[in-house]
Amino acid sequence: MQTELHLITNEMTEILEGITEPATLIGTDYRILATNAAYRSIYGDDRPMQQRYCYEVSHGYAVPCDQAGESCPLKRCRDTGKNQRMLHLHNTPAGEEHVDVEMQPVHNASGQLVCFLEIMHRVLEAKARPGEQEGMVGRSEAFNRMLEMVHRAAPSEISVLLLGESGTGKELVAKALHDSSPRAGKSFVTVECSGLSESLFESELFGHERGAFTGAVNRKRGLVEAARGGTLFLDEIGEIPLPQQVKLLRLLETGVYRAVGSVEPQHADVRLVCATHRNLKKMVQAGEFRQDLYYRISPFPIPLPTLKQRIDDLPLLIDVLLGRLAGGEGVSVSGAALKVLMRYDFPGNIRELRNILERGILLADDGVIGVDQLPPELLMQSETGHEMSVVTAMSDAVVPLDTLEDNYLRQVAASFRGENRELAALLGISERTLYRKLRRLKIGSG
Structure with missing residues (x-):
């Protein structure tokens, strides 16, 4: 068996080097048998990789992932005999990063399982550690579930519906979908549907010709045209008036629209991402949202967790937000204040956390946001808590x-x-x- 495994490893090593993403061959005992150059350049350190346990290299664990509170793709692959794919946090010399792990069983000529091929798709849509970069940051279980859905949808053209409370970062997620898609080099255009009156909807979305209506003194390019080749993000789509929903539906069904006052059809070339904090299914039942439009915009729904659901991310989010806010550099949150924040429900989610920190920065004369610098309502909830x-x-x-x-x-x-x-x-x-x-x-x- 060892001789056969050695031969298979030698053959697979050549295959590994032909894979552009980090890849490794792992034995049934969790030991690394071979790696490709991409794997070594990202995850390598000053010690040889071969014969080390995969969970020790990837996570720093002393036991397999499934014994350390994680879902282990190797174990699931072995138990099911099928390919597995899941999002993990992996160690790198620069710190932890999100990785979409793909695990495939490798069998010999007799059909016996001999090892596993692991390919690691790096997830660039978010970071798991503080830094100066913009965009999403998180590492909690709830955040990672959402991130896995984003990573799956990003490379495709499928329409995505983001579902979440106000302040959960729906526009950040939409931007991450765009930046990780083949359309990343084109425009990302946001349409604030809640701010559009019924009379302005068509003009804003499709544009208008000069003289199309009173006050139309110039031709105006619509947002669909501005997003050509890129992504059109319809924020709070549940706020679109019912009479205008049919016009949006026609655009999605035909890919054709006309500017107000024009007879010339134009072809739309956009990837659609929508978002709402409302329950669209209930709106459909109440006759407030078209059912056919709902099915057009929701083939791939992604629920966004509330801050309370990802409270483990709070210390990380505080570090990141303080680094991004004016005057926040060098400011910290005391341990006592952090404990109060960890018990708070955050009805306004990350947007509310940002406001709390902005307030704290102005009040923290010594550079430390303490309990006294927190809003009174946080302390009231803490004092009446369990x-x-x-x-x-x-x-x-x-x-x-x-x-x-x-x-x-x-x-x-x-x-x-x-x-x-x-x-x-x-x-x-x-x-x-x-x-x-x-x-x-x-x-x-x-």
């Missing part, structure tokens, strides 16, 4: 929150008889976060 009642019930003395959490986690882990993913769900955190907390406390996984 955490304060637990402290009061335990003792008249004030217990540091870190100590309280550690003691509680030790008690729960000792008494809980289910699996870690069940415990994580009950605690309201991701399985990966639970694993890290248990590892820090040197508590064995259950």
Whole structure:
């Protein structure tokens, strides 16, 4: 078997070098058998790759991913016998980055599984660490699920519908879809549908000729024409008046439109991305949104998580936003203030966090945003929250929150008889976060 594996490895090494993206051959025991030049240039360090465990190189783990709170593509590939693909965070010399991992089983002539081919598609739509770059940043489980959908949709021409609350960053996601698509070199045009009156809709979207109506003293190019070859982003599409929805539907069905006051048809060449915070399905049932238009714009819906759903990203988002805000360079958030923020619901999501930090920057005379620099409503929620009642019930003395959490986690882990993913769900955190907390406390996984 070892001789056969050696021969297969030698043959596959030539194939690996023909793959432009980072690729590696992994044995059934998780050991790296071979890598290509692209893999070594991105993930390599000063130690040889061969015979090291893939999970040690990619994650710095001492155990396979599935035992460390992650979904392991190799294990799933082995269990199902089928190709697997999932988004992971991988270590690089520059820090962690998002990677879309594709895992394929490799069989010998007898059909026996001998190793796995792993190809890593780098995800450039977002970053997992602070930096000066614009765009999306995150590393939580909820964020990564959304990012995986974005990465799958970006290279295609499929219409995408972004679903999320106000302030969740729908325009950033739309821009990421554009920047990672074949249309990236062309225009990205945003249409604020909530600000368009019924009378202005056609003129803004399709343009108008001189003299088409009172006040049309010049020819105006429409936003569909401005986005030619690129991406047209219709933000808050649920706000388009019902009579105008049929005109948008005609554009999507035929790819042809006419400027107001013109008889000449023009052909649209746009990739459509729409967004809304409203429940379009309920609007369809209520007769407020056309059903045929809904199906035209929603072949690939992507739900965007709220900030509360990705609260593990809060420290990272704070670092990034402080670096982007005027006067935020060198400013930090105190540990006590961070704990208050971690308990807050953020009804305004990331936009609200940005406002909180802008306010804090102006009030932080010593360069540290403390509890006193936070808006009063955050403190009111914190004082009426469950955490304060637990402290009061335990003792008249004030217990540091870190100590309280550690003691509680030790008690729960000792008494809980289910699996870690069940415990994580009950605690309201991701399985990966639970694993890290248990590892820090040197508590064995259950």
